[in-house]
Amino acid sequence: MSSTSQKHRDFVAEPMGEKPVGTLAGIGDVLGRKLEEKGFDKAYVVLGQFLVLRKDEELFREWLKETCGANAKQSRDCSGCLREWCDAFL
Amino acid sequence: MAELTDAELRKELLALGYRPGPITATTRKVYIKKLGCLRAEVAAARRSGRTAPPSPGRSSAGPPQSSRAAWDPAGDRKGLSSNTWWRRESEVTPSTQWGSSAAPMRLSSLFRRGKDDLASSVGKEAERDAGSRAGGLIRRFPWRAASDGGHGVTPRTALLRSAPRQQPEGKGKGLEYYLSQFLCLASLVLLLIFLGILVVKMVGCTPTVPVPPLMCVLVPVCALQFCQAKQKDVTMAVLQELYNYLSVQAGNFECGNPENLKSKCIWVSEAQDHVLNVTGTSTRKFKAALDWILNSNKDLGIRLKGRDMSEPVSSVEEVFCLESVHPQMGLGCRFRRAVVTAIMNLFLFFWSLITLWGILLYLRYRWRKMEEEEQAMYEMVKKIIAVVQDHYKEWERNLERYPYVGIFHVRDSLIPPQSRKKMKRVWERAVDFLASNESRIQTESHRVAGEDMLVWRWTQPSYLSDSEH
Numbered sequence: 001m002s003s004t005s006q007k008h009r010d011f012v013a014e015p016m017g018e019k020p021v022g023t024l025a026g027i028g029d030v031l032g033r034k035l036e037e038k039g040f041d042k043a044y045v046v047l048g049q050f051l052v053l054r055k056d057e058e059l060f061r062e063w064l065k066e067t068c069g070a071n072a073k074q075s076r077d078c079s080g081c082l083r084e085w086c087d088a089f090l
Numbered sequence: 091m092a093e094l095t096d097a098e099l100r101k102e103l104l105a106l107g108y109r110p111g112p113i114t115a116t117t118r119k120v121y122i123k124k125l126g127c128l129r130a131e132v133a134a135a136r137r138s139g140r141t142a143p144p145s146p147g148r149s150s151a152g153p154p155q156s157s158r159a160a161w162d163p164a165g166d167r168k169g170l171s172s173n174t175w176w177r178r179e180s181e182v183t184p185s186t187q188w189g190s191s192a193a194p195m196r197l198s199s200l201f202r203r204g205k206d207d208l209a210s211s212v213g214k215e216a217e218r219d220a221g222s223r224a225g226g227l228i229r230r231f232p233w234r235a236a237s238d239g240g241h242g243v244t245p246r247t248a249l250l251r252s253a254p255r256q257q258p259e260g261k262g263k264g265l266e267y268y269l270s271q272f273l274c275l276a277s278l279v280l281l282l283i284f285l286g287i288l289v290v291k292m293v294g295c296t297p298t299v300p301v302p303p304l305m306c307v308l309v310p311v312c313a314l315q316f317c318q319a320k321q322k323d324v325t326m327a328v329l330q331e332l333y334n335y336l337s338v339q340a341g342n343f344e345c346g347n348p349e350n351l352k353s354k355c356i357w358v359s360e361a362q363d364h365v366l367n368v369t370g371t372s373t374r375k376f377k378a379a380l381d382w383i384l385n386s387n388k389d390l391g392i393r394l395k396g397r398d399m400s401e402p403v404s405s406v407e408e409v410f411c412l413e414s415v416h417p418q419m420g421l422g423c424r425f426r427r428a429v430v431t432a433i434m435n436l437f438l439f440f441w442s443l444i445t446l447w448g449i450l451l452y453l454r455y456r457w458r459k460m461e462e463e464e465q466a467m468y469e470m471v472k473k474i475i476a477v478v479q480d481h482y483k484e485w486e487r488n489l490e491r492y493p494y495v496g497i498f499h500v501r502d503s504l505i506p507p508q509s510r511k512k513m514k515r516v517w518e519r520a521v522d523f524l525a526s527n528e529s530r531i532q533t534e535s536h537r538v539a540g541e542d543m544l545v546w547r548w549t550q551p552s553y554l555s556d557s558e559h
Contacts, residue, residue, distance in 0.1 A: 053120070054111035062120045 008077065011043075012084045019043045026070065026077030034068035050082045057083060093479050099125065106132065269450050273443060280439050284432050291428030292421075321378075324371060328379040331365050333391055333414065340417030344427070355395055355411035380409060391415045463516065470513075470520040471528075473504050474546075478531055482548035494547035496538050497521065 008025035016023075021043050022032035040046050053059045060082070061075040070078065094102065096113040099121055103110045106128040110121050336356060343351045362376050383390055384405070393413040419427070481495045505513050524546070525533050532547045 049116060052111050052114065052117055054109070056111075059117075059120050059124060062123060063117065066119060067116075 004080075005077070008081050008084075011081050012088060015089055016043045016047065016085065021046055024078050025081035026074040028074075031068045031070055031074060038067055040067075046078075047082060047085070050079070050086075055083065055086060093476070093483060094122070094125075095483075103128070266450070266454060269446075273446060273450070276439075276443060280436055280443075284436050287432040287435060288425075288428045291431055292424050324375055325379045325382055328365060328369055328371055328375055329383070329390065329392070331369050332361060332379065332412070334418075335361065335364050335368075336392060336412055336414035337416055337418040340414040341419040341423070344417050345419050345423035353411075354417070355413040357411050358409055361412050389415070463519075466513075466516045467519045467523060470504070470516055471523055474500055474520060474524060475528065475531065477504065478546050478548045482550070492536070492538065492545075494534060494536060494538075494545035496543045496545050497533075498543060499538075500546065 005025055007023070011019070011023055011025055019042070020032070021027055021035050021040055022029065024043055024046060027035065035041070035046065040049070049063065050060050053063065057079040060079045061070075061072075064070045064075045064078060096118070099113055099118070100110055102125055103121060106125070108124065108128055110124070111117065113121055339349075339351065339356050340354045342349055343354050362373065365371075365376060366373065380394065383392055383394060391414060393415055394409045395411050395413060396408040397410045477500050478495060481490060482493055484490045485493045501510070501517055505517065524531055530549055532549055534545055534547055535542060536545045537543075538545060
């Protein structure tokens with residue numbers, strides 16, 4: 001996908017460390033706040049959820065929609081971002 | 091669906107060829123949805139296999155099924171390939187064409203991908219393109235299943251939800267439709283009536299002169315007496331003139347009243363003067379004419395009124411004023427009056443139409459409200475059944491003391507305290523529904539924690555009678 005955003009490129013470029021969940025591609029202020037309320041305050045917690053779903057992007061997108069009400073594009077961006085990060089660093 | 095434990099859910103997913111990750115609190119819901127989708131897929135594939143599709147379809151339906159069966163005892167590799175296959179399904183739009191050559195190509199691409207290792211198989215662009223160009227019966231049905239599931243609920247719950255809703259919606263819609271059609275028709279009919287009244291009023295008031303028919307009647311009576319005939323002629327002439335004069339005056343009075351007349355009724359003296367001036371007869375003849383009017387039974391178009399307006403006049407002396415029954419009015423005046431009359435007459439009809447329209451809107455609102463309540467009630471019923479069944483299952487595993495659960499306890503666990511008052515009606519309807527329509531839950535009275543209360547007990551049914559499956 002050539003149409004990755006700057007956010008995506010920034011996230012995938014390096015290990016996520018303690019980055020907050022708002023640095024994930026597709027997760028803006030509103031979604032970030034909703035995720036934090038549910039306890040997913042850091043990007044690595046969301047990564048944990050992605051891994052627990054065995055890196056199934058479809059399921060992860062479903063989960064994201066259920067948890068914070070992300071729309072199709074946002075969830076697609078987020079799952080793609082996490083998948084690429086896993087490919088690079090995991 | 092709610093009665094599945096984590097282990098059972100995992101087992102079901104594995105049986106359908108999908109390898110789930112850990113089933114935790116956060117992942118449980120998505121896995122349940124996935125289970126629903128997979129089951130729908132299987133059902134759809136089974137249905138497609140049963141109905142005889144055209145040959146290309148059959149050839150593609152056959153091999154993918156067998157290939158899937160071959161994957162079932164698969165290891166991690168195959169499990170992941172089914173993962174990506176599932177992902178690709180949902181990305182493809184429904185409008186992709188499918189051809190007969192697609193099936194073998196698809197299979198080879200899938201097997202090829204199955205051999206790749208985990209990391210590289212995930213991000214394969216080329217495969218995705220190839221797969222999207224390839225068609226196949228299997229892909230079409232998962233989309234359909236996904237669209238059923240994509241509404242956010244499993245097909246079964248969607249069916250459950252839609253089934254009770256159809257009935258009132260259909261009934262309401264039918265009645266609404268007919269009512270609105272009727273109202274349209276009524277409006278059209280009333281418009282036509284309005285125009286009709288207009289036309290009739292305009293044309294209807296041509297001043298008819300009563301003389302010819304009277305003449306026809308008179309002639310045989312006084313044919314012998316020429317003198318009397320002459321007298322009658324004179325009387326007729328007087329009457330004719332009187333009639334014209336009165337109708338003109340009445341017309342003037344009705345149409346704007348340029349002479350500022352007090353009423354349609356003209357004084358006897360005035361009428362007499364005018365008539366005598368015009369015809370040149372004597373007062374005696376005039377009185378004879380009036381007498382004739384009094385004695386005649388026919389409607390001559392002239393009304394005689396006495397001092398007392400309501401009592402009928404019996405003799406010439408009592409006559410006070412004269413009135414024309416057929417006022418002569420100009421065209422514009424008649425048109426104006428016709429319009430006004432028609433509008434007045436139809437005013438009531440329009441009001442009744444508006445009232446009917448208001449009633450229709452109100453009915454629509456009521457129906458919508460009733461449907462919403464029904465939906466809420468069925469939701470509550472579903473939740474209650476799930477709770478009671480779970481409770482029973484837990485009792486079977488010796489986690490609970492009694493096989494029954496108090497009704498109030500269920501209510502308090504399902505409805506948060508702040509909405510208890512609001513949901514009171516829904517709750518009661520749900521309880522009534524369960525008491526009358528649910529055979530698997532028995533309502534009994536037991537002593538729970540020292541208090542006598544009504545309880546619900548799940549009566550263990552066989553697997554088949556569970557509506558959720």
